[in-house]
Amino acid sequence: MSWVDQLMRAVRDRPLGLAIDWSEIETRMGSALPTDYKNLCEVLGSGHFCDYLTIYGSTEGPDSQLADVYEENWQIAEEDEVGRCIYLPHGLFRPTGQRGLLQWGASSQGDEFAWIADSTTSPESWPVLARDDAQQSRRFDMSMSEFVYRLLVDESFEGFGGFGATGQAPYFTPSS
Numbered sequence: 824m825s826w827v828d829q830l831m832r833a834v835r836d837r838p839l840g841l842a843i844d845w846s847e848i849e850t851r852m853g854s855a856l857p858t859d860y861k862n863l864c865e866v867l868g869s870g871h872f873c874d875y876l877t878i879y880g881s882t883e884g885p886d887s888q889l890a891d892v893y894e895e896n897w898q899i900a901e902e903d904e905v906g907r908c909i910y911l912p913h914g915l916f917r918p919t920g921q922r923g924l925l926q927w928g929a930s931s932q933g934d935e936f937a938w939i940a941d942s943t944t945s946p947e948s949w950p951v952l953a954r955d956d957a958q959q960s961r962r963f964d965m966s967m968s969e970f971v972y973r974l975l976v977d978e979s980f981e982g983f984g985g986f987g988a989t990g991q992a993p994y995f996t997p998s999s
Contacts, residue, residue, distance in 0.1 A: 826968035827862045833976045834995040838866035847885035852893055853918035857938070857946040859968040860889075860927060870997040872975055876936070878928045880998075892926055913952070916940040924952060927967055932956070938967065 824832075831838060843864055849855055869880030869888055879888035893916075900907045900915055907914075914923035920942055928936040933956035938949035951970045954960040963970050973980040975993035 825859070825862070826966060826972050827859055827866060830863070830968055830972045830975075831866055833972065834872070834993050836867065836995050839868055841865050841868055841881075841883050843881045843883060844885040848881060848887045848890055851885070851887070851890050854916075854925075854940070854942060855946050856889070857949060857967060859947075859966045863968050863971075867995055868997055870995055871931075872971065872995050873993050874996070875931050876928055876971065876974070877930070878971070879926070889927060896924075896926060909958075913939060916942075918942045925949075928971075936967075936970070 841864065843861070845856070845861055863878065864880045867878075867880065868882050869878065871877040879892050881887040881889065896910070896915055900910060910924055914921065916923040916925040916938075922939070922941040922943075924937040925940040926935055926937040930936075935954045937952050937954070938946075939952050939962065940946070940949050947966070951963040951965060951967055952960055953963065953970075965973070974987060976988050978988045978990060980987060
């Protein structure tokens with residue numbers, strides 16, 4: 824069973840089966856995206872888990888919060904030096920060979936969640952980086968869907984920013 828399937832089972836949701844135009848989104852971003860992320864978007868769309876973790880998802884067609892945030896982050900980084908420093912030491916991902924952060928989510932507490940993306944490797948191998956608003960970060964060598972599952976369900980998993988599984992059933996709220 825995949826991590827996406829386990830996450831769906833944990834939140835007791837039914838798959839939406841959205842027809843997302845990944846070709847258009849990946850062309851817009853200039854890079855392939857991890858399969859587990861695409862699968863999660865197809866079954867849940869966009870929204871947030873437990874009023875804490877927002878996933879930058881996609882809905883049917885070519886719309887993509889992930890691509891929107893990617894473009895916004897580059898705009899911030901290009902505006903001034905302070906904007907560039909926000910993403911150090913990794914920098915921001917560029918599909919033209921610049922390894923860096925590709926943000927896929929955020930928390931209600933100001934934490935950011937990203938892949939450490941590298942165009943020279945398969946997106947399936949991109950690790951997760953969790954970073955709080957004080958720029959303290961921690962790398963997790965696992966897929967995005969495994970990270971989300973463990974954060975919400977696995978009480979033995981050392982969460983991030985004080986958030987972690989509580990023994991209560993996790994839930995997902997779609998974006999309106």
